[in-house]
Amino acid sequence: MILGIDHGRAKLGLARADGPLAEPYMVVRVKSTEDALKKVAKIVKAEQIAWVIVGVSEGVMGREQEEFATGLREILDVPVETWDETLSTQDAQAYAINMGIGRRRRQEREDAYAAAIMLQSYLDKGTEKL
Numbered sequence: 001m002i003l004g005i006d007h008g009r010a011k012l013g014l015a016r017a018d019g020p021l022a023e024p025y026m027v028v029r030v031k032s033t034e035d036a037l038k039k040v041a042k043i044v045k046a047e048q049i050a051w052v053i054v055g056v057s058e059g060v061m062g063r064e065q066e067e068f069a070t071g072l073r074e075i076l077d078v079p080v081e082t083w084d085e086t087l088s089t090q091d092a093q094a095y096a097i098n099m100g101i102g103r104r105r106r107q108e109r110e111d112a113y114a115a116a117i118m119l120q121s122y123l124d125k126g127t128e129k130l
Contacts, residue, residue, distance in 0.1 A: 002051040003044065004119025006085060006111050007065045012036055013111025014043070015119045022119035024112035037071050050078055055085025055118040085118040 004022060006013030014025040028043075030036040044052065054069040056062050065082070072080045 001047060001049050002053060002119065002123075003040075003047070003049045004053045004055065004083075004115045004122065005040065006055050006115035006118060007036070007068050008111060009064070011111050012040065013113070013115035015112060015116035016047070016049075017119055017123055020123055022116045022123060024109060024116045027109060027111045033068060033071065036068065037075060040072060041075055044076055044078060052076065052078060052080045053083050053119055053122050054080065055115065056082045057085055081122075083118060083122045085114070085121075 001016055001018045002022075003025075004015040004017070006015075010029060012028045012030060014028060015022045016025045017023070028036075028039050030039060040052075043049070052072060054065060054072065056065040056069070065085075069080055069082050
């Protein structure tokens with residue numbers, strides 16, 4: 001199973017794939033980078049995750065996401081890669097609107113949808129990780 005992470009300062013959007021299709025999994029609220037690292041480590045262990053993909057954007061947030069991925073590499077016993085997630089949140093919002101998902105539900109799950117879009121992009125590039 002592969003875990004995709006849309007990293008944000010207050011929330012992590014998670015998606016997973018156990019084959020060629022990514023699916024939104026959950027949104028995890030976090031208080032700090034340390035809190036985020038601990039929560040992801042717990043999920044990786046509980047769900048028997050074999051691979052982690054962290055979405056990385058541009059600028060300051062991109063540097064924070066790279067640092068988060070480095071922190072995961074230091075504490076996890078599974079490979080951690082980064083993948084471009086530029087515009088995945090906007091794509092997730094547009095998808096949810098087109099699907100007729102209400103505003104409240106959209107806002108609650110959009111980070112998980114963004115993680116799924118990012119992870120699907122990774123899977124579509126012909127990765128041999130599965």
